[in-house]
Amino acid sequence: MIEPRPCRGDSLETMQDSTQRRQAQARHTVPISGAWRRTARGAGLLDDDGNVAASIFAEMSALAVRTHAINLGQGFPDEDGPAEVLEAAHQAISAGVNQYPPGRGMPVLLEAIARHQQRFYGLTLDPETEILVTAGATEALAATILALIEPGDEVVTFEPFYDAYGGVIGLGGGIHRTVPLRAPDFQPDLDALCAAVTDRTRLIIVNDPHNPTGAVFPRHTLELIVELAHRHDAIIVTDEVYEHLTFGAPHIPIATLPGAWERTVTISSGGKTFSLTGWKVGWLSAPAAIVTAILAVKQFLTYVNGAPFQPAIAVGLDLPDSYFSSIATVMKGKRDLLAAGLRAAGFAISVPQGSYFIVADATPLGFSDGAELCRRLPALTGIVAVPIQAFCSRANRAEYAPLVRFAYCKKVELLEQASAQLAALSSR
Numbered sequence: 001m002i003e004p005r006p007c008r009g010d011s012l013e014t015m016q017d018s019t020q021r022r023q024a025q026a027r028h029t030v031p032i033s034g035a036w037r038r039t040a041r042g043a044g045l046l047d048d049d050g051n052v053a054a055s056i057f058a059e060m061s062a063l064a065v066r067t068h069a070i071n072l073g074q075g076f077p078d079e080d081g082p083a084e085v086l087e088a089a090h091q092a093i094s095a096g097v098n099q100y101p102p103g104r105g106m107p108v109l110l111e112a113i114a115r116h117q118q119r120f121y122g123l124t125l126d127p128e129t130e131i132l133v134t135a136g137a138t139e140a141l142a143a144t145i146l147a148l149i150e151p152g153d154e155v156v157t158f159e160p161f162y163d164a165y166g167g168v169i170g171l172g173g174g175i176h177r178t179v180p181l182r183a184p185d186f187q188p189d190l191d192a193l194c195a196a197v198t199d200r201t202r203l204i205i206v207n208d209p210h211n212p213t214g215a216v217f218p219r220h221t222l223e224l225i226v227e228l229a230h231r232h233d234a235i236i237v238t239d240e241v242y243e244h245l246t247f248g249a250p251h252i253p254i255a256t257l258p259g260a261w262e263r264t265v266t267i268s269s270g271g272k273t274f275s276l277t278g279w280k281v282g283w284l285s286a287p288a289a290i291v292t293a294i295l296a297v298k299q300f301l302t303y304v305n306g307a308p309f310q311p312a313i314a315v316g317l318d319l320p321d322s323y324f325s326s327i328a329t330v331m332k333g334k335r336d337l338l339a340a341g342l343r344a345a346g347f348a349i350s351v352p353q354g355s356y357f358i359v360a361d362a363t364p365l366g367f368s369d370g371a372e373l374c375r376r377l378p379a380l381t382g383i384v385a386v387p388i389q390a391f392c393s394r395a396n397r398a399e400y401a402p403l404v405r406f407a408y409c410k411k412v413e414l415l416e417q418a419s420a421q422l423a424a425l426s427s428r
């Protein structure tokens with residue numbers, strides 16, 4: 001007997017069915033092994049069932065879009081950087097600077113970074129061997145951590161910490177030890193710092209000025225870190241992306257302290273200083289042998305990036321001193337504006353000494369869980385913020401539960417509007 005031939009529609013339906021069946025099977029059966037799990041765990045994104053949770057930043061940004069709320073969650077400025085820098089990128093694109101730049105970075109940028117470190121900090125660097133251009137500070141951090149640790153090595157950071165640290169330490173198989181920074185001033189307890197650094201410590205990562213707390217560490221704390229690094233033969237990795245955004249004492253790069261240079265990797269980027277976070281041009285500097293070790297990893301991450309943006313960031317780094325002092329003055333004004341708004345709304349706040357962020361304690365408003373407050377904040381006030389728990393290991397989240405981070409790197413009008421809207425909290 002001849003079987004009836006399936007008509008076109010039948011066969012399509014069969015294909016769809018089998019595709020769906022295969023997708024369902026894949027969802028349930030294929031074990032996905034690999035380093036992703038320890039990376040997600042390190043960033044605090046692995047739940048008890050082994051699933052990767054969306055980061056709170058992604059959740060809050062989506063909430064801001066969905067509710068048309070003012071997004072004070074993510075730390076990106078809403079104004080473009082200096083016109084000369086933007087123009088230099090346009091010119092570079094028009095002039096054909098559009099192909100792979102050299103692996104260590106374009107000489108014009110390497111030389112500008114060296115001049116910048118000399119001008120602001122008195123550090124003399126060899127642009128050919130002691131500097132490496134990276135895809136933002138993020139790649140500099142990732143390449144440095146992956147290059148310098150062995151599985152099982154300990155890496156010390158302060159807590160709360162920028163989430164990338166936990167993820168990359170996990171990826172590299174490192175063990176993350178943290179030293180708590182507590183309200184109101186978010187300075188470390190020096191005994192706790194001494195206890196955290198041991199002979200098992202390979203790296204001490206120091207983010208100064210600090211995200212999310214806005215803390216700036218005094219010289220004596222930085223000196224202690226250098227002493228501990230010597231005592232335990234550790235390397236110091238600094239994250240100085242907010243180096244030009246301090247509001248009191250000037251920024252002190254650890255590499256300038258006696259005995260620090262030979263064991264310090266200094267990391268920064270153009271994103272915050274020039275309000276160009278999307279360009280992702282970063283850099284690191286260290287003794288030549290350390291740079292070469294990091295380059296061995298970095299060349300297989302991105303290889304290179306941002307050809308036309310590199311000469312443009314070089315123009316930025318050579319801007320006069322007045323540019324750098326004015327961005328700090330303007331940002332301080334914005335900090336004060338949002339701080340007043342948050343206080344008036346009923347938060348207890350810690351006044352930050354640097355960076356883009358204010359930490360606000362929601363306890364006086366009757367909220368003990370910052371994550372819950374952040375989920376409700378758009379409906380209550382039309383504002384989005386992020387809970388500090390997003391910057392903590394799962395084990396320590398409870399300690400930071402009522403704290404929320406607000407970004408003030410926004411236009412003055414927006415911050416005024418946000419302050420007015422936040423007032424709704426006090427009149428609830």
Ligand SMILES: Cc1ncc(COP(=O)(O)O)c(C=O)c1O
Pocket residue numbers: 075135136137138139162207210211239241268269270271277280281282
């Ligand atoms: C402390 C800290 N480090 C690094 C970065 C990432 O810098 P980049 O955009 O240059 O990769 C950020 C960005 O928010 C940050 O806050």
